[in-house]
Amino acid sequence: MRADAARSRRRILDAARDVFLERGPDAPLDLIVRRAGVGPATLYRRYPDRESLVRDLTGDLLGRLEAAAHEAARVDDDAYAALRRFVHAAADLRMGAVIPVLLEGLVVDAELVRVRTATVHAVEALIDAAHAAGTLRPDVGMGDLVLLSIRLSRPLPGGLARLDADDTLLHHHLDLALDGLGPSPIRTAAAPARAPLSFDALVTAADRPTAAGP
Amino acid sequence: MRADAARSRRRILDAARDVFLERGPDAPLDLIVRRAGVGPATLYRRYPDRESLVRDLTGDLLGRLEAAAHEAARVDDDAYAALRRFVHAAADLRMGAVIPVLLEGLVVDAELVRVRTATVHAVEALIDAAHAAGTLRPDVGMGDLVLLSIRLSRPLPGGLARLDADDTLLHHHLDLALDGLGPSPIRTAAAPARAPLSFDALVTAADRPTAAGP
């Protein structure tokens, strides 16, 4: 691939992630083109349809997420510290952009399946270790952590988005929330027993039952 | 106001809140019309332009938020419990839909100012009391709580939104996060000193510097 082509691809993927974050999976490609600062033809040449773009973006982000999971396991000895690091990394990547898109109806090819299962296993290892060490509430599962990361890392509506121009506030709030995941739910008054949310629960939830309209 | 007109208004406001939540403040009015199940003329007759709709919606939601703040102060003796109750109520109302819209450029009339300051004062009383009692981290302010509520109560992207069809998951995650706001940040490794985020900080952030285009 020529150097300028690689540069265009990078620009398009970065812009696509942000636009999908702000506008959802049906965002106009036109917006992506403009934010990337490339011509429309540049996008349509590489990606003949929307799905091929989504697929490339998903692979790109999932690959980086997998790397972050391994990095976290490698750097931190303490399981809970590693988990924290991973959740922060996922927020940095704005996984909210890709996970729902990935899960919905996208034809998942072999490479995506590989990187997805690898990531899930890496994260579940971290979670199991933290559960075993008693440093993570037993009713918190991977689904909960993923949702937390998605919810906290999505762009704020309207002008508030500016608060996240620098990611420090986001990470601070993530830290606050993570502080609530310790072993003893001290402060919760009436907490009914509850099973942790698994990753599969997310997949099931996102399985699209669309194409039902007339 | 005739009964059918009131019904239409209610339907439109409810639909508008959801659509603004999902699509942002520039969402097509067409969508609101369809979700409300009314004819286009019904919307355009009552609201000649987008701003009048936003204004009515904002007043409606802020009024309910103010009521929630007073209710929380009345029901709970413990300041932190009252604060928790209020944050949950704000999430129920999906204040994320209205606060940013309200703050941005909207011409704020006397009634909106009244209800807004009343709400802010009520909530700040709760926060001050919790700070005084030592049951709320000193570096957490109203801005933090509002952001937390906004972030956690916005609809999830794509099919994941179905997870919030019932609000229990949302409230559970909110509880987890609120558990992290206790007096002693036990688990945070390297927490730099930080001032609490005020409500005014949000207002300042959302103050739109738009109309900057060529």
Next chain:
DNA sequence: GCATAGGCGGAGAGAAAGTCTCCGATTGGC
């Protein structure tokens, strides 16, 4: 350096979506 293949951006045609109004039918209030 220079040739050249591959890539690039802009203009714009055609399609789709959104905005807003007119008008006959319907419905609520007295």
Next chain:
DNA sequence: GCCAATCGGAGACTTTCTCTCCGCCTATGC
């Protein structure tokens, strides 16, 4: 039961979006 107010749908007009053609430019190999 009358009348005025409200309603919903059809549709004209506008804006936005999608996608392609084509002439210029730039990276790479020699």
